Amino acid sequence: MSREPVAASPLPAAGPRRTAQPPPDTGRDRVLRAGLVADAPIRTRRVGFKESVRRFWPLTRGDRRWIVLVCLCAIVAALAETVAILVFAELTDNALQKGSVSAFWAPAALWLGVAVAGGVVGYLGNSLAAWTAERFVMRLRARVFAHLQKLPPHFFQRNRRGDLVERLTGDVDAIEQLVVTGLVQAATATFGVIFYAGAAFWLRWDMALVTFALAPLFWIATRRFTGRVKEVSRRERAADGAITSVVEEGLVNVVLTQAYNRQRDEQERLRREARSWLRASVTSARLNELYEQIVEVLETLCVLAIIGLGAWEISAGRMTLGQLLAFAAFVGYLYPPIRDLGQLGLTVTEATAGSERLLEILDARPAVTDPEPAVVVRAPSRAVGAVEACRVHFRYPGGTEEVLKDFSFSAVPGELVVITGPSGAGKSTLAALLLRFYDPDAGSIRLDGIPVNRLPLAQLRRNITLLPQETLVLHDTVEENIACGRDNVTHGDVVRAARAADAEVFIAALPDGYDTVIAPGTSRLSGGQLQRVAIARAMLRDAPVLILDEPTTGLDTLATQRILGPLRRLAAGRTTIVITHDLDLAADADRILVLDRGRLVESGTHAQLLAHRGLYATLFHTHPPSHNGAVHTSPPVRPVADGDRRLR
Ligand SMILES: Nc1ncnc2c1ncn2[C@@H]1O[C@H](COP(=O)(O)OP(=O)(O)OP(=O)(O)O)[C@@H](O)[C@H]1O
Numbered sequence: 001m002s003r004e005p006v007a008a009s010p011l012p013a014a015g016p017r018r019t020a021q022p023p024p025d026t027g028r029d030r031v032l033r034a035g036l037v038a039d040a041p042i043r044t045r046r047v048g049f050k051e052s053v054r055r056f057w058p059l060t061r062g063d064r065r066w067i068v069l070v071c072l073c074a075i076v077a078a079l080a081e082t083v084a085i086l087v088f089a090e091l092t093d094n095a096l097q098k099g100s101v102s103a104f105w106a107p108a109a110l111w112l113g114v115a116v117a118g119g120v121v122g123y124l125g126n127s128l129a130a131w132t133a134e135r136f137v138m139r140l141r142a143r144v145f146a147h148l149q150k151l152p153p154h155f156f157q158r159n160r161r162g163d164l165v166e167r168l169t170g171d172v173d174a175i176e177q178l179v180v181t182g183l184v185q186a187a188t189a190t191f192g193v194i195f196y197a198g199a200a201f202w203l204r205w206d207m208a209l210v211t212f213a214l215a216p217l218f219w220i221a222t223r224r225f226t227g228r229v230k231e232v233s234r235r236e237r238a239a240d241g242a243i244t245s246v247v248e249e250g251l252v253n254v255v256l257t258q259a260y261n262r263q264r265d266e267q268e269r270l271r272r273e274a275r276s277w278l279r280a281s282v283t284s285a286r287l288n289e290l291y292e293q294i295v296e297v298l299e300t301l302c303v304l305a306i307i308g309l310g311a312w313e314i315s316a317g318r319m320t321l322g323q324l325l326a327f328a329a330f331v332g333y334l335y336p337p338i339r340d341l342g343q344l345g346l347t348v349t350e351a352t353a354g355s356e357r358l359l360e361i362l363d364a365r366p367a368v369t370d371p372e373p374a375v376v377v378r379a380p381s382r383a384v385g386a387v388e389a390c391r392v393h394f395r396y397p398g399g400t401e402e403v404l405k406d407f408s409f410s411a412v413p414g415e416l417v418v419i420t421g422p423s424g425a426g427k428s429t430l431a432a433l434l435l436r437f438y439d440p441d442a443g444s445i446r447l448d449g450i451p452v453n454r455l456p457l458a459q460l461r462r463n464i465t466l467l468p469q470e471t472l473v474l475h476d477t478v479e480e481n482i483a484c485g486r487d488n489v490t491h492g493d494v495v496r497a498a499r500a501a502d503a504e505v506f507i508a509a510l511p512d513g514y515d516t517v518i519a520p521g522t523s524r525l526s527g528g529q530l531q532r533v534a535i536a537r538a539m540l541r542d543a544p545v546l547i548l549d550e551p552t553t554g555l556d557t558l559a560t561q562r563i564l565g566p567l568r569r570l571a572a573g574r575t576t577i578v579i580t581h582d583l584d585l586a587a588d589a590d591r592i593l594v595l596d597r598g599r600l601v602e603s604g605t606h607a608q609l610l611a612h613r614g615l616y617a618t619l620f621h622t623h624p625p626s627h628n629g630a631v632h633t634s635p636p637v638r639p640v641a642d643g644d645r646r647l648r
Contacts, residue, residue, distance in 0.1 A: 049178075049348055052355035055362075056179050059139050066132045067183060073125025074188035080118030081333065082195045087111045089203075089326030097321060133180045141172045144361055152367035152437055154396055162245025163238075167357050170240050174354025177347055185344055192337035200330040203323055207309050211331055214302050215338055221294050222342030225287055226349050232284045233350035237357055239277040246270050291346075299335050306331055367397065367438045370457050377454045383463040384448050385413040385544030385575040387434065392443035394426075394433060403429045404440070405598040411591075413544060416576045418586040420619065421595035427579040428469075430595075431547050434577070435464055447545070465543040469550040471530040472520075478507055479514040482536045493540060501536035501566040503529065528559030535566045546571060548578045552585065583620050592616060 060067065087107045094103040145168060156164075200208040250257065250266050257266050306328050313319035388410040395402045403426045411417040419427050432438055433445050436452050444451045452460050474481050482497055483489040494514065498504045506529050510516035518524055525533065531551065538546065551567060552560045578585055586592050587606050594602035594609065594616045602614050609616035 047352060047356040047359055049352055052175070052178055052352045052359075055359060056140065056175050056355065059136060059143065060179060063132050063135055063180075066128055067180065070125050070129045070132060070184050071187040071191075073121045073128070074184065075191045076121045077118050077125065078188070078192045078195045080114045080121070082199050082330075083114045084111055084118070085326050085329045085333070086199065087114070088329065089320075089322040091322070092325055093320045093322030129181070129184050133176050136180045137172055137176045140175055140358075141168055144168055144172065144358060147362055147364075150366040151361075151364055152397070153432065154367075154398070155364055160241070160245035160249070162243070162248040163241030164361070165248065166237070166241035166244045167361060171237055171354035171357045174237070174351045175358060178351030178355060182344060182348055182351065185340060185347075189337035189340040189344065193334060193341070196330045196334040196337070200327055200334065203327050203330070204313075204319065207306065207313070207327060210309060211302055211306055214298065214305070217298050218295065218335075218338050218342050221291065221298065222345050225291050226345055229284070229287055229346045229349050232280055232287065234353040234356070235280050236277075236284060237353050239273065239280055241357075242273045243270070243277055246273050295339055295342075302331060302335065303328070368436050368453070368457065371454050375454050376456060377450045379448065379450055379455060379459070381459065381462070383544050385463070386446075386448050387411045387545055387575050387577070388446040388449070389430070389433070390444050390446065392433065392440040392445065394429060394438065394440045396429075396438075401598075402441075403598050404433070407443070407595075407598070407600050409593055409600065409603070411575045411577060413575050414573055415590045416571060416578065416588075418578045418580060418589035418592045419595060420580055420583065420586055420592060420616070421601075422615075422619070423581075424597075425595040426598045427595055428549055431466060431549055431577070431579060434545075434547060435466060436460055463543050464545040464547060465538045465541050466547045467531075467534055467538055467549065467551060469553050471527075471534045473518055473530065473533075475517070475519040477512075477515050477517055478510065478533065481518060481533055482514075482540060484537055486540055489540060494536075497536040497539040498533075500539050500569050501532045502562065503532040503536050503566075506532075526559065528555050528562055531555065531559075531563050532566055535563065535570050538570055544574055546574045546576045548576065548580075550580055550582070551578065552580070552582050581619075583616075594619075 087110050091104065091107045091111070094100060095107070148164065148168075197208065197212065200211070246266075246269050250270065253266075257263055306324075310319065310324040310327065314321065314324060388408075390408050392404050392407045393402055394404040407426075407430070409417065419430060421427060433440055434452075436445070436457060439453055444453075446452065447455065447460060447463060474484055476484075479491065479494050482494045491514070495504065498507055498514075506525070507514060507516075510524065516524065548567070551563065555563065578589070580586065589606065591603060592606060592609055593600055594614070596615055602609055602612060602616050604612065610620060
């Protein structure tokens, strides 16, 4: 989708008569339809102009003096043009009409001087305006991005990524139009109107009155368009988001698309959104064009009125040709700012549609926040690693059912606790609570006996390493991927971690070794190799608590075996919680917790649970044949009655 320049020129152009500017294409590519809006995940709350400005104006702090300076430049430029027109009138009457060359030089020099001064001020003002506008965009985007990063996982599950991306790009630009460029344009247009109207009145107040009597027609034309433009813009913003989402999802799922021959479905999805967007876009273009043409006719009406009146006045000897031309020039200069003011209404209207969408993000509350200083419990920066959940109840925000019910467990350093159970039992939710992505509705989660909501978030998360199901990869070098999350890491530290994770050999074989750039979805590394990069990252992080969420998912037998050694080394001496369906990993856990529909239904060692013949035994016996081995390192594992399924 195309984008219009962020900062529209706030200053009048030099020259005797500006041509009418088309209304800014503020929709920067237009709209869409109701179906698409319904598809939009976040329900947009209606926000008015005042609230938009009130919420976003504080972001101009630090740049307000520059905005004032831009407005001053605009005033000086308008003044320069006023003087230039008056000099032009003098030249017409004294030099041209009388054919006097001597009457030419002084006014010509003055005109040139004024034009140069106006040009310099115009250049400075426009450059400064662009700089200020871009700084605002940067600041706003950073603010929204920072806020997004605090939002809980369910926010991202419920909102399409592409739409969020669109909000951070297109909608951010729209707000800038409202807050910075809009303000500068308003000041420019207002002072333009004051100077040119003042000069026209000064020349001939009676003719000026007649001409200005037509001005309200411009306002009426603008007002008639405002409502529709807002509706169209709102849909346009959502359409932009929907298209970005479809494209983004299409790229992420390209393998699925090809494997399942879904190319035509994907193309149809994009076509559907694009059709909606096209219709809205055309509607918007039509509205803008209609507005433009109506204004054009109104302007012609005014110019004809001036020429008619001027001819009358000149024939009666009450006016010179120079005065008439100057008057016509002032009126010609006057209409663009009047129209700009009207157009500004449309721009503002369109921009508030964007601000509604951004405020949806900014008003979304993080599920957890840092505790108030008064309740923070002072604890050593590195925890010992004792983890405890005490009678925890939890329901996802907006969810209807409790996902965890009266759940308790504890684990101490050196201990390996495996959490298993059927799909949807709440295992990963427990990891989310331990990392404090959410707070339980009742009960507490503790680290070294301290409720996690009384520890600074950064401190808590520094002490827990999560290895999620899918290895998270940064678009960066292998070295940076391993060092991620740790400051002051040397190359030697990274190499040692890679060695401990059995990753050294394949990293050395990469084209640029540790400097090889990898990216999410990379094909340079296999799933098992990526997992070992993640293990190296966890080694380096060296947190006392380790949570492994399905560490062997997606890996074949050989790849699984290759990560077991590194996992053992990683788990040694830490509190390790393994969430898994792979009961080979459970075989030598110190304790296995079996969750079912949010409840802890069984707890014990592998042998005890098999003997119990409950859910664990059922899961174990329906589990595919053994392939792996176990993670635990110490104490040495006793063979289990059912036969040793470990590869050691
Ligand atoms: N963001 C969310 N909002 C609402 N419900 C959710 C959310 N995330 C998970 N759930 C629900 O919570 C329940 C537990 O999910 P969880 O992912 O913890 O299960 P799990 O035991 O880890 O499953 P699996 O083994 O399939 O990964 C499920 O019913 C799931 O649909």
